[in-house]
Amino acid sequence: MKTVNLSYPLTAGIIEENAGPQIAAIGQFDGVHQGHASVITSAVRLAQQKGIPSAVMTFHPHPKDVMKKGNYEGNLTPLHEKQELLAAMGVDLLYVVEFSESFSQLSPQAFVEGMLLTLGVQTAIVGFDFRFGHKGEGHAEMLRELGNGKMNVEIIPPFEQEGEKVSSSTIRKALQTGELEEANRLLGHPYRLRGEVIDGDKRGRTIGFPTANLRIEDKFVVPAKGVYAVRSLVQGKWMSGVMNLGVKPTFQEGVTAPSFEVHLLDFDREIYGEQLTVELISYIRPERKFPSIQELVAQIQADADTARRILDSSN
Template sequence: MKTVYLSYPLPAEVIREHTQPQVAAIGQFDGVHLGHASVISSAVNLAKGKHIPSAVMTFHPHPKDVMKKGDYEGSLTPLQEKQELLAGLGVDIVYVVEFNDSFSHVSPQEFVEGVLFPLGIEAAVVGFDFRFGHKGEGNAEMLRLLGDGRLNVEVIPPFELEGGKVSSTEIRKALQRGDLERAGRLLGRSYRLRGTVVGGEKRGRTIGFPTANLKLDDKFVIPVKGVYAVRAFLNGRIFPGVMNVGVKPTFHENETVPSFEVHLFDFDREIYGEHVSVELVHFIRNERKFPSVPELIAQIQADADRARELLKSGR
């Protein structure tokens, strides 16, 4: 899979290099969840039938982050993870369009004539709720009209599961109430956080539970504060463990910025500076303040035992 970074207006050399007949799925696709996968797979299959490349066009940074509107609190799949997931869906090209204040004012017509036509896109595949252009003025029907016979448009209906449509909003809500099982069903996989191991307070060592303190790679959606049974992916190997997401209220009175600390079972190697991907498998309990450190230690041991049990059982 090839990734192409674009900015508007498209430079002439970009147009010369990348113009070709192709089918493109267009959207933000944050989460690359089951609904997104249905749109993207439709584009991939349509492209195969036409014997031309398949593409996904997405936007970075997230428009809500740039416009400072709505309830944007981070991405379910920051750009690197999104690219990896798209590659797994068989996409040939990913177009990452720079979203900035200037691009937010591009009209639907300018988007079609200045981005889609120059790239040679002959078919666009979009979700049922697709919006584009300044203030979201454009929808699928407008895209079809602006295509003026040069651009076929295929609209994919909602992907429904458990009596409702799969959406990034529903996944965020599930994560923020600790419902990892529902979030995983909507995503089609367990939710992951990624980061680099950095120095922390080293308090875990003193109480018998050394932890790897993660600095997250990007602005992820943060699940509810609490304790999780996890699988950590490190240097091609998988390690079971337990993770705390939170502010450690037993030790800190006014901390508001959460930390991400992973205790890997039966693991004693220094991994500062190494990159870790953490799959959140089960939510164990909410974070809370303990009256004393011994009570906290006892609870941590109980959490670790519970995490081992859950991970071994495959539940």
């Protein structure tokens, strides 16, 4: 998959290199959840039928982050994760449109004529609730009108599971309330975090459970505090593990910023400075304060055993 960074207005070089007949799915696609996948796979299928490239057009940074409006609390799927998921879905071309305050002023007509038609989008595929242009005044039917016979538009209906519309806001809420299995079900894949392994207080090593302390670099949605069964991509290999996300109340008070500590099962190598991708598979329990270090150690061992059973059974 080829990734192309765009800003408005498009430059002659960008147009010359990328313009041509193509089928484009357009949207923010934060989470690339099952509802988003229904839009994207429709574009991939149609492009394959017509023998032309499939494209996805998304916007970065997240519009809610730029405009400071709404309930934006971080990404479900940061850009690098989105790239990996889209590539795996068979997308040929990813357009990453720079979203800024000036871009937010763009009229729906200017967006269609100056970007979509200029790039040669033959068919645009969008979700039923797609909005675009200044103050979101553009909608899916308007997109069809502005195509003016030069661009077809397919509008994908809501994707539902068990009678419930799959949405990013529902997934965010599920993550933040500890309903990880529900969030993963709606996503269609395990929720992921990624960060650099940094020096910590090394307390885990002294009690027999060394941990990789992660500095989360992207603005992820932070799940509920607690203990999770996880899989971590370490040096190209997926490893089973248990993660504590929280403020370590047994050892410290008055801390509000959560830490992310992953204990990798059956692993004892140094990995400081490396990037870890962590898939959250199951929520084991909430974080709590223990009256003694001995009781904490016993619980960590129990959590590790629980994580091992969960992960072994899910393989």
